[in-house]
Amino acid sequence: GQNIDQPTEMTATEGAIVQINCTYQTSGFNGLFWYQQHAGEAPTFLSYNVLDGLEEKGRFSSFLSRSKGYSYLLLKELQMKDSASYLCAVGGLDNNNDMRFGAGTRLTVKP
Amino acid sequence: DGGITQSPKYLFRKEGQNVTLSCEQNLNHDAMYWYRQDPGQGLRLIYYSQIVNDFQKGDIAEGYSVSREKKESFPLTVTSAQKNPTAFYLCASSIRGVDEQFFGPGTRLTVL
Numbered sequence: 657g658q659n660i661d662q663p664t665e666m667t668a669t670e671g672a673i674v675q676i677n678c679t680y681q682t683s684g685f686n687g688l689f690w691y692q693q694h695a696g697e698a699p700t701f702l703s704y705n706v707l708d709g710l711e712e713k714g715r716f717s718s719f720l721s722r723s724k725g726y727s728y729l730l731l732k733e734l735q736m737k738d739s740a741s742y743l744c745a746v747g748g749l750d751n752n753n754d755m756r757f758g759a760g761t762r763l764t765v766k767p
Numbered sequence: 768d769g770g771i772t773q774s775p776k777y778l779f780r781k782e783g784q785n786v787t788l789s790c791e792q793n794l795n796h797d798a799m800y801w802y803r804q805d806p807g808q809g810l811r812l813i814y815y816s817q818i819v820n821d822f823q824k825g826d827i828a829e830g831y832s833v834s835r836e837k838k839e840s841f842p843l844t845v846t847s848a849q850k851n852p853t854a855f856y857l858c859a860s861s862i863r864g865v866d867e868q869f870f871g872p873g874t875r876l877t878v879l
Contacts (some may be wrong), residue, residue: 666815689867755800755865757810758809
């Protein structure tokens with residue numbers, strides 16, 4: 657199957673930490689990607705995981721467990737500009753050479 | 768500057784008309800993709816192409832057609848067979864399949 661699940665909405669406070677989870681069911685896997693999308697704009701790349709473990713990039717980190725079909729995106733020191741949708745995408749599902757996106761998590765950062 | 772462009776940004780068409788959305792990239796990427804996004808939802812794959820003169824259907828290909836005659840260009844035609852064509856259309860490219868994707872600014876199509 658190709659189900660990619662992530663929470664629909666989350667709310668957090670400026671300066672806090674938030675974790676956005678993503679689970680996927682797959683019979684083939686070539687990598688997991690996280691994208692940020694502000695309303696009305698195109699998505700922009702945040703991170704890529706192909707091996708198990710944590711990838712850190714500034715305030716953003718992404719974790720992958722291939723055996724569990726699970727990833728999370730961790731945002732630290734939240735800023736108001738982090739209010740956006742965060743899209744989880746999986747490459748190579750069902751052994752196809754393509755990319756499938758989850759429905760996205762809309763994060764609202766409040767003062 | 769290297770990048771991926773889509774035109775036009777906004778497009779209005781009457782019901783029953785075919786319309787072609789442009790997507791051009793000068794990143795020398797092999798792979799190109801078309802996605803559809805409806806309000807409050809994620810991206811759904813329409814078509815993708817890994818190489819010139821070859822393309823594959825995505826999850827929602829019905830009512831759409833594409834061509835890949837040049838590496839730089841991957842136009843999408845929304846045909847009259849597409850039942851609900853009003854949406855935000857995003858084109859993307861990557862060096863190869865399953866790699867970081869670079870997105871164009873999108874075309875917002877409204878069918879009246």
